[in-house]
Amino acid sequence: MDQRRYLQLIEQDYARMRETATRDLTATVPHCPGWSTADLLTHVGDTFLHKVETMRRGAWPEPWPPEPDPDGPAAYLDRAMAELRGELTSRKPEEKALTWYDPDQTVGFWARRMSLEAVVHRVDAELAAGEPVMPIPADLAVDGIDEILVTFLAFASRQWPEDFGDGLAGADGRAVSISVGTDRRLVRPAASGVEVSMDGSTAEASISGASQDVLLWLWGRGDGAGLTFDGDPELVKRLRDLLKEATQ
Known part of the structure; x- marks a missing residue:
């Protein structure tokens, strides 16, 4: 963009x-x-x-x-x-x-x-x-997903790990896949920080859906009703908790 x-x-x-x-x-x-x-x-x-x-x-x-x-x-x-x-x-x-x-x-x-x-x-x-949310353009939503994962989560968790409290302590590098159409990112929280990549590795949990729904869930503005969750729910919860700290 x-x-x-x-x-x-x-x-x-x-x-x-x-x-x-x-x-x-x-x-x-x-x-x-x-x-x-x-x-x-x-x-x-x-x-x-x-x-x-x-x-x-x-x-x-x-x-x-x-x-x-x-x-x-x-x-x-x-x-x-x-x-x-x-x-x-x-x-x-x-x-x-x-x-x-x-x-x-x-x-x-x-x-x-x-x-x-x-x-x-x-x-x-x-x-x-109390009004319906107007559509977020797909190009902005996809860009926003990249920003929150790479900038707010991956970079910040390594630069200022103290801001994440105990959220990183038990993380073991197991991946959560976040997919919008064919666009897929792997998020691997670990004690040393979060890594985000776009490789084809297997993930232990996954989140997928429309770009707007994914973006709003990542920002804590949606309950995920329009998303599909699969795999280990504890990994999804850990990711959500880390995102909350990242976006305060």
């Missing part, structure tokens, strides 16, 4: 999130304990602006976050979106930018990350409003 596509998707999900969340800013966000939809919009605004400032400064902005916007969370999100739009349209994806993911220190990392941030929280706004 290219940067124009990511920005197009950010625009769509920002608009849908704003429209849905502002109907009732006091509504509870089911998968974000303690949050209202006002908190959700503020969080996304904070996140967008944080990445804008990071790209501009070449350093993490401190102090953070800024003071609450007196015009409210919707206006704050609008300002953050305008700033993000300007930053991503004025920079090339290969341009150097500070990120927390060592293998990719580019603006393109943030275009991808903010697109996936926006779609997950757009879904949060829809769930808070």
